[in-house]
Amino acid sequence: MPGVGSPAPNFSGHDFINDTTFTLAGHAGEIILLCFSAYWCPHCTNEVPRLQNIWQDFAGHGVQVILVHVDGTESDGLAWLTGLGATFPAIQDTSSIFSAYSPGYGGIPHLYIIGRDMVIRKDLLGEMSEDTLRGHLMDVVYMREPIDLEMVMDVSDSMNSSPPGGGDPKLEIMKTAATIITDFLKDHGQTDDRMGLVWFTDDASEYQNTLHQKLLPIPGNWADLRSQINAHGTGMYTAMGAGLQTAFDTLTAGSANKRFAILCTDGMQNIEPKVTQVGSHFEIIDSGGWVAGAHSSVPAHPGVDITSYDTCIHTIGIGIQATYAGLLQDIANATGGFYRGTNDPENDLDLIYLLDLCNCMAGGSPAVAHHSTGRLDAGECEAVEYFYLNRSARKITVILSWNKSEGGDLTFWLYGPDGSLLHLGQEMKLFENHCLATVYLPVDQNGVRLTHVGRWRMVIRGETLGSGADYHAFVIAEDREVHFHLEPPKRIYEVGDILPIRIKLTESQKPVVRVKDIIMETAQLRVTPAELCSRYKVSAYELAAQTKSALSGYKNSPLAAKLKALAADPAYKELLKPVRKRSSLLEGSLECQTDEKEIVIPVTLKQPGLVSYKVSINCETPQSGPIYRTDMVTVYVGPGKADPGQTKVSRTVILGEKHTGALIIMTPKNEYGQLLGPGLGHEFSATDGRQSVDITVTDQLDGTYRMEIVNLARSKGETPISIQYRGKSIWKGELKGE
The missing domain is CATH 2.60.120.380 (Jelly Rolls)
Known part of the structure; x- marks a missing residue:
């Protein structure tokens, strides 16, 4: 039985309406509406005038209608159709045409829409309204390029926890969002669209059906895909690099479809191989640093730039955004995708998934x-x-x-x-x-x-x-006719920068810049992540004991352990909920700038951490009437430069018989008095005025750093010492000799 995506069986017969011979293959290059009907069927009778209207409206525009009369005689069919005013071709089924398409007599009316390539694109059983029939036809007329989409999903242990607002665990929220877009694609997907499922935790895994397919045609496999999404459990760790490499390997295995991946994670990668910056690009390699478990089964791919896979990656970050937010944004920027993050997945995640899917399907x-x-x-x-x-x-x-x-x-x-x-x-x-x-x-x-x-x-x-x-x-x-999107941020921004939110709205490919209103909802934490960490003057493991939070696998990453424990502390539940602020152009609480091509909302970034902006526009034009659209951008705001005037420093001089040194406690802040935060120990260095000196930096995980400078040769004079942050001096002092 040929199904959607299969070649349409050819047939020929006497066109008793026009008294000619009709051959299906003779209409290759046209879109064909093939309808199986019978004179005694009331639903078929209702459908004939609709087919006639389509036949007349699309005459000369590459659309062919053919009806196969499956019962009675040719005379029955002729009397029936001419009585209804039909002029499109019709033939009597005398050679088992219907059984070639629908073995076992699948019911009538049964309509197939065949593409210009003679492949079945739609299989529609039962009577439908003319607008629905036209809609299905236009789906085929306006076919976009088919897509291959890999859903790359984090199923580490931390996904079992609920977000600070409570409710469903993050894992269930992600499953729901992924299931919704799968169900959406059942109606909106095309015959050649395919989806694959990749999960990552201690290792990467991938779904493969009984036909050994890893990328499944969506319309015929959506039930299987949604079942697999909802059946998968969790492990412990976060092998993100292995998951992404698995997706790349499958997507590049011979398909001509446009390639996309939607990567969703709530934590820092801690299993090799990892996605790592190498020079000006990114590779999936064994990069060293802290790891939580054994190497995954996926080998590293040194020397391979991730952009060489020709795959657009949309990245999604969930939860307290730490050092990995910048990495997710870099991955998306490098591959032409969007990065969107949320500290409130219950409110945002399904919207983010739908926006990412709309970007994948932009041709439609x-x-x-x-x-x-x-x-x-x-x-x-x-x-x-x-x-x-x-x-x-x-x-x-x-x-x-x-x-x-x-x-x-x-x-x-x-x-x-x-x-x-x-x-x-x-x-x-x-x-x-x-x-x-x-x-x-x-x-x-x-x-x-x-x-x-x-x-x-x-x-x-x-x-x-x-x-x-x-x-x-x-x-x-x-x-x-109407296209709308927000330009994604192309770099990492810092406090004090102005983020231009660029709104692109076109109608018939012409820019529209006059709007009635723009509503922007801004969401960010009440307190910066660095300030939250500063309130915990205990180690990550002491904190874990207080909150009874399991820290398995975090021995080599105290910061990850502290963030995990912080998120589990009920006392900080409210502080971890983002504050949402609404502003409106119409109400005067939002300012924007316009030129001939776009609308720009300039936003001054005042607080480090994750900030998301949901932008909704409405306007009205003579051509389209009211236009309403919504999109969302996310930016991770860095704390910026360390300011010597705001930075707090205390020091103790250590004297020995032959060497001297110093113990320095430093709390670096930016020019606005905001903590730079934990996780930045690798950014510090020291010199003695002539050359670099050894410095040991211990991250206290509360915004302060313990710095030990040792093995300076003792002298009778003063030894100048300079501490640099990202190559620029943040503190200068002298160590006095005898």
């Missing part, structure tokens, strides 16, 4: 037209969300998700701008903790074409457990 022009969060309380009958659609949107997928830990069973109803309730029927798909529906536009319902331009109403109802359920509502719009 999907975009997030709406994203909102809300709560359906147990005592309420319903919650309502509103969204807007523009004229050129041809297809939307509406998604509703809710927290798994809160339970419940939610669904939604859609009302168009004129108040009409849409009959979603089989388009509504219900899952454990999310549901979605795809609607082709415009909508024909009960013989009436409903307007889709304007404000829609989404009514959310259902049963909740306990006090209620938090939910997320999304609308993904496919639109080939």
